[in-house]
Amino acid sequence: MTGPVLLTAAEMGRADALAVKSGVASASLMERAGEGVAAAVMRGWSKRPTVVLCGPGNNGGDGFVAARKLAEAGWPVRVGLLGERENLKGDAGLMAGLYGGEIAPLTPALLEGAGLIVDALFGTGLSRPLDGAARAMVEAVNAHPAQVLAVDLPSGIDADTGDVAGGDAGAAIRAARTVTFFVKKPGHVLFPGRALCGAVEVVDIGIPFSTLEEIRPRTFENQPAIWAREFLRPGFSAHKYSRGHAAVVSGGRLKTGAARLAARAALRAGAGLVTVLTPPEAAAENAAHLTAVMLREAADAAGVAAVLEDRRFTAALIGPGAGVEPETARKTLAILRAGAAAVLDADALTCFADRPEALFEALREGDILTPHAGEFARLFPDIDIAALGKLEAARRAAARAGATVILKGADTVVAAPDGRAAINVNAPPDLATAGSGDVLAGMALGLRAQGTPGFETAAAAVWLHGACGQAAGPGLIAEDLPEALPQVLRALLTPPEAAKDEGGS
Known part of the structure; x- marks a missing residue:
């Protein structure tokens, strides 16, 4: 085969x-x-x-x-x-x-x-x-x-x-x-x-x-076969802390929804605990919506750093609704100096457009960047997708950043610093809706928090995101995607023989 x-x-x-x-x-x-x-x-x-x-x-x-x-x-x-x-x-x-x-x-x-x-x-x-x-x-x-x-x-x-x-x-x-x-x-x-x-x-x-x-080819169609061995499923001795603790940095007042979407997706993707780190002025707004996801105040980069001193936090996400401002860049660098793996999305990428090397120098191999084409162009202005093609552009970006890059789109490409790349094929057009990318970032966060390596985390998250889009179907909104994950994971993790037995045939 x-x-x-x-x-x-x-x-x-x-x-x-x-x-x-x-x-x-x-x-x-x-x-x-x-x-x-x-x-x-x-x-x-x-x-x-x-x-x-x-x-x-x-x-x-x-x-x-x-x-x-x-x-x-x-x-x-x-x-x-x-x-x-x-x-x-x-x-x-x-x-x-x-x-x-x-x-x-x-x-x-x-x-x-x-x-x-x-x-x-x-x-x-x-x-x-x-x-x-x-x-x-x-x-x-x-x-x-x-x-x-x-x-x-x-x-x-x-x-x-x-x-x-x-x-x-x-x-x-x-x-x-x-x-x-x-x-x-x-x-x-x-x-x-x-x-x-x-x-x-x-x-x-x-x-x-x-x-x-x-x-020894390095390019793959994104299917479970390329990441299944690294996809973690809890054993009988698992507890919530063994499944990882994920942090999501929230935006300020009236800019909190994206972080909550990501946080719920991270929890659905298997993280044992998820905590939203909120500016004090947005704490009540976040608290009114959160239940299983926890909440802590972190006013600035120093506050984020203080929270992540707790080594039980295994991964952190910043970007959704964070705002393109100096404080977002400072919070991002605080995460990258901590022990937690990082997933960087949206505003956390754009705020480094005028000094990308500062970001690249701080990134670690297991970190993940999730740009769409516009964010990619701002962060990698000399890597021309139109001239190179999406696959080669993503590869060059991952090598330069020293981190896994998810170059999003209808044919999302996941590229690792070592040259591996996966092209996704299961995403329906219905995913072109507000908040969809925040959910994808949260899925990646939830998998990374459990210890799945960067490339396999990114490839699995992109595939799961597409599968959830298919399961939710036409008319979906971003809130539907985390709720589709149990159905998708059940189908993914149930052996064919067991599925046949459950069906009674």
């Missing part, structure tokens, strides 16, 4: 080379890839006129195999080639020769009467924006009513970033389904690539899974 591993374009090229080195014929890899594409077509659609668009490289070779297999199964197939037949090299040339039908020039006229289009123009290896005949064909395909199955990746998508090559000025295929090989690539799970891929199917083409041991 490859599990949730994602391979970059370079790593996928290396996997192909290692497979060939181990004795697998490269032509065999292409044959199996094309067979997988043809099989996906026949599973997904009834027999209909199908146009296969072949590019000048190996992606086109996969297309020629698929066309041959479909024709052998009695499908009406037309093939168009970008470039000249005599220019095809290696396995792509071999597979073009084995295809017995007509190979037409690649023009929009080829699409007339098509009931299905197979995009085998460019796959993982694309490194430049589409232009000329290729771009004209992509635009014609997108204007055509027939559905598209993309081979490897929709043509025009960067495998490593998920971006359309050329940005807003570029062009890419919009596919209903994508068939890729061996494992997914980051471009399958990062937007806009994820949206343009449609449903993604992974086909085994004979690359030995042992190649992953030599490649």
